[in-house]
Amino acid sequence: MKRYIKKLSYLLLTLTLLMGACQPEETLIITPPNAEFTLDAPGISNVYLNFALPNNPAFTITWKDDITGSSDYTVEMSTDDAFTSPVTLGTSTTDNFSMTVSDFNDAIVSTGVTNFSDIAVYMRVNGGGTYTNSILFLVTSYPVNAPTFGAGGAANGDSFSLSLANNDQIAITIAWEDPILASNLVDVDYYVEGAAPSTNFITPIEAAMVTNQTSVTLTNAELNALAIESGIAVDATGDLEIRVRSVITDAASGSVLERISTSITISVTTYLTVLDLSTTWGVVGSAANNWGATPDLPFYKTDVDGVIAAYVTLTDGEIKFRENNDWANNYGSNSSTGGALVAGGGNLTVSAGAYKIVMDLNNLTYTIESFSLGIVGSSYNNWGATPDFMLEYDPYSDVFRGIATLLTGEMKFRMNNDWTVNYGDNGNDGTLDAGGANIVTTAGIYIVTVNMNDMTYTLEPIDYVWGLVGSAYNNWGATPDAQFTRDWSQPFGDVWILRDVDLLAGEYKFRANNDWAVNYGDNGSNGTLEAGGANIVSTAGTYTITLDFTDPANPTYTVN
Template identity: 25%
Template structure:
């Protein structure tokens, strides 16, 4: 009897494996996919300058890639130098720009293309060649042929200067220790401020570290010289403040560096990678220009990212250097659970290129 049971078991196992292999074949032997037509750029030779920095300088378009599965296709563009687009390591250093799901074109304004060209190392005021290709991705990736562009990048000259932002976020309105907003363009200033939940939300601007010339809000909340009405943000938090004295407008955009990693939070039933998917925001000290976190950490890894997104992130190569590198996959390892203070010091984006620095410094201190 046992012999027959064993035979039946073997037959059933073979049938199961046969069915499994057949299903795997359906999933892994999908037909080849490719771009059905040429990729085109509305302009292949582009001279960039301050005159076209806010204008569309080229639009790249491509045909849809038809996959056998009826699902959204995600498209992106890869840009690189011609020499880096050939050989065994082709495209490994490419700058990648997301286009979106089922999107068949991407337009670039002058400032965007200028940042990209400078990031690739093109010389200023010299016509140089780059190449790009389109990436289609669903269950696997397909790439278009490479297309060549000739780009002449430029460096934007910026007049230096500052205005100041006294406010209740300081605990007291002290113009001498108020946040300094630096020039990013003629008449336009930018800086970073954290509004603690324990303080108020009001503020003003001054042209010097005194009250001789100050700016408050008009009836519509715009900038008015000499107004006694305070500006105010909507709620506590960290912001990138942008002040335009040419248009008398200001904006407060949520902006926060945060720590992220499995050293910050335990997995949950809903998210096994909770620590990697949720940043913990840091607070900004406008006098020292340092971002700070203080709290409990677990054994695990931590790194830094901007605005709870992986678009801009920094990782460590080791625990001893005290340096974080842009887009580095490494992290700082927390070897012992407990209360920690972490600081992150990073230069602002380059005013001429709009690019984040290649590295930043940090400290990790167990309290």
């Protein structure tokens, strides 16, 4: 029975196969892909161009070409999707193209775009006259063109006549334009620099620096200093070139992008900031400088030609007057109180004290008189309980000056530590009146100036008086610091000088007001001062030391 069932199964299978073989055959159609010339969508659509990486690829694009049969492709860009003014970026013989940061940035700048972020840049590829679709990048670029001098500021050919009377008033405004600032993308430092004409700014002189601003002003004093440093003589007219240098710094790498404007040339008439009252004559003697062991005490010009004056502090002894620190031309006299000058004459005997000596070289006569100008009062010495604070003659301005620490109280000026000649101020207007009212003071440190020519005075408050302290001088403060004085020859700088100080082999620092609250050393032994910096090593000897705090951010010192 099983055998019949098996045979029946084979018969049914055969019939099924025969019936399937008799069905009509269906046709299979395979469709090939459409031919295309297509620019692939970029992996990124925002491109940031970093000037610190100029040779890095800015972008890479690829395309597919099944139809042009071209082996040369031209890549174009435009700032509008209609490609109104296409710019050729380059060519390729393959199906891809890339461009460096600097080249792409230059291409964008060439289109005249004035903004620097979200710049729409459309790209397409031309293959034998057939174009791909376009793709869009949003680009952040960096500036290439330099700032340009703008309206509202100095222009080429302008003239500026400066004067001491307008010393602190604005003399010039320098303005420029720079579109990068409108983007608020980066901080831009602008340096205004000057130089002598036709020097190509080999040694530029910095006049001012501002950040993210498009103008600076210079006072008469600042423009005068710039012009004189460039080479224009004092009380003369000359040309000065001015330019603007832009600096952008990449925070990550420290790389700098510098752009320099074209320069303008202006005419500047300068003025004398300090007087030159020097002469070739001096006081020599046992009472002055041990007969020439140090330079003679100087005579200065007065308002009368040929009449010269010296303000000196002498010891008991003898003096004479000579020219050029040399005995070839010298004068003495037969009288120690004044009279005729005698060529090669006798020594003059003097007692210790402060004196004004006047030589009249026109008539060969001289006078010598006690002369000192000091501060007296409750604000300084309890109205004379101790010696008055003496002012010193400043030949650079023809005034008397001193740096005094005053108390809250009252003061006057008087001559020779005596009340015979004294001055106050009746109107509190800065004018001195003989025997006038006491001058009220507030505690502090002051530059005190008295002008005996027009009988005026000023009290200018300052924060610090500088001194030298250390094992090289006073065993780190066991005795008072060596005190610096202001360098009056630089009236617009904060310069201090300590002349002929004797130092031991050791170390020293500079500090303010004989106190450690504010002190400076030198960490790099490079002449730059750092707050709280390292001790400065000294070799035994006699030195003149200068401190320059004119630029508070970069104080310096010199040792000669």
